[in-house]
Amino acid sequence: MAVAKMHLAVRGAGVVGLWQALTLARAGHRVTLYERSATPFADACSPFAGAMLAPRCEEESAEPVIRALGERSIALWLKTYPGTVANGTLIVAPSRDRVLIDRFARMTEGGDRLDRTGLAQLEPDLAKRFAGALYYAGEAHLAPDQALAFLLDAAQAAGTRVKLGEVGMPQDADLVIDCRGLAAKNDLPTLRGVRGERIVVRSREVHLAHPVRFLHPRFPLYIVPWGDGLYMIGATVIESEETGPVSVRSALDLLSAAYALDPAFAEAEIVRQGASARPAFPDNRPRIIAAKGYIYVNGLYRHGFLLAPALAELVATFVETGARHEEVFVADPA
Numbered sequence: 430m431a432v433a434k435m436h437l438a439v440r441g442a443g444v445v446g447l448w449q450a451l452t453l454a455r456a457g458h459r460v461t462l463y464e465r466s467a468t469p470f471a472d473a474c475s476p477f478a479g480a481m482l483a484p485r486c487e488e489e490s491a492e493p494v495i496r497a498l499g500e501r502s503i504a505l506w507l508k509t510y511p512g513t514v515a516n517g518t519l520i521v522a523p524s525r526d527r528v529l530i531d532r533f534a535r536m537t538e539g540g541d542r543l544d545r546t547g548l549a550q551l552e553p554d555l556a557k558r559f560a561g562a563l564y565y566a567g568e569a570h571l572a573p574d575q576a577l578a579f580l581l582d583a584a585q586a587a588g589t590r591v592k593l594g595e596v597g598m599p600q601d602a603d604l605v606i607d608c609r610g611l612a613a614k615n616d617l618p619t620l621r622g623v624r625g626e627r628i629v630v631r632s633r634e635v636h637l638a639h640p641v642r643f644l645h646p647r648f649p650l651y652i653v654p655w656g657d658g659l660y661m662i663g664a665t666v667i668e669s670e671e672t673g674p675v676s677v678r679s680a681l682d683l684l685s686a687a688y689a690l691d692p693a694f695a696e697a698e699i700v701r702q703g704a705s706a707r708p709a710f711p712d713n714r715p716r717i718i719a720a721k722g723y724i725y726v727n728g729l730y731r732h733g734f735l736l737a738p739a740l741a742e743l744v745a746t747f748v749e750t751g752a753r754h755e756e757v758f759v760a761d762p763a
């Protein structure tokens with residue numbers, strides 16, 4: 430039996446709202462996307478992301494559901510966005526802290542141990558300083574600015590009407606899907622922001638092709654190669670909703686660790702710095718909160734890019750069949 434198509438309003442054009450609009454428009458629904466800012470992504474957390482798609486590595490500190498949904502999301506990114514790079518993630522640690530690698534391997538699944546020769550095949554410069562690494566094949570990453578612009582275009586090409594500079598409640602939709610991130614806090618009292626600072630540099634002397642996590646005991650960090658000589662160095666995780674510039678202390682930590690990873694970062698140019706607040710519930714798990722005529726998709730924390738496609742698919746299935754993924758759908762956000 431054919432499913433009746435609906436008029437759906439999506440509030441918020443961050444990575445979550447864009448994937449909702451695209452998925453639902455491609456499923457044949459009439460979609461209108463409302464975004465508060467007049468310029469796309471100007472007020473969003475999403476452009477601050479790495480944007481690593483690392484479901485196995487995240488298992489070190491996240492629940493198994495994140496891995497399962499993340500792996501599904503990578504498949505959807507690869508099918509949808511040609512800029513998705515799926516060449517895996519490397520984990521390294523200073524030689525005196527090899528125990529950190531062992532711990533990371535114990536907390537996660539699917540990491541292959543590389544010796545120096547194996548590491549040299551993937552990242553020759555790192556093999557000069559590190560005797561080995563853990564390697565998670567199949568993980569992916571992308572450059573967020575290009576990916577967000579692509580999703581906006583693709584959603585429009587699929588028939589989504591985009592209304593910029595709109596803050597009000599959509600009146601004429603059959604169903605509203607609220608993807609306002611931290612701006613939904615008044616409705617969702619347990620939602621909080623978790624500050625993340627990052628620095629973007631440009632270098633012609635650094636030659637990293639894979640996202641690298643550096644298990645430094647004091648300043649753990651990751652570096653994501655965005656292409657064209659750009660590297661994102663991130664990210665702090667601070668219980669604060671303050672956005673704005675990176676603090677001197679965080680800049681020292683991030684840049685010192687990057688320099689320890691690869692001294693070629695010393696000559697890099699800082700091209701961007703700043704912080705945003707990741708929307709998160711107390712257990713740092715995402716929620717789809719479905720009430721009559723209104724659905725919130727929120728709390729994606731460190732995993733907005735990692736989870737947005739899979740959550741959009743779950744909402745589309747719910748809209749068409751009423752089926753709810755029991756670990757993600759909740760009646761009460763608390």
Ligand SMILES: Cc1cc2nc3c(=O)[nH]c(=O)nc-3n(C[C@H](O)[C@H](O)[C@H](O)COP(=O)(O)OP(=O)(O)OC[C@H]3O[C@@H](n4cnc5c(N)ncnc54)[C@H](O)[C@@H]3O)c2cc1C
Nearest residue numbers: 441443445465474475478479481610625731732733734735
């Ligand atoms: C430093 C840092 C690094 C990160 N790295 C990664 C990573 O490597 N991988 C990963 O998966 N995730 C990462 N994240 C997390 C990711 O960025 C977030 O989970 C994600 O951006 C949340 O997306 P969102 O769409 O929910 O919110 P947002 O991107 O904030 O989008 C919400 C949108 O709603 C709009 N809005 C607000 N009010 C209204 C209204 N009334 N009407 C209409 N629109 C409204 C806002 O303007 C905004 O555009 C990182 C985050 C940070 C800060």
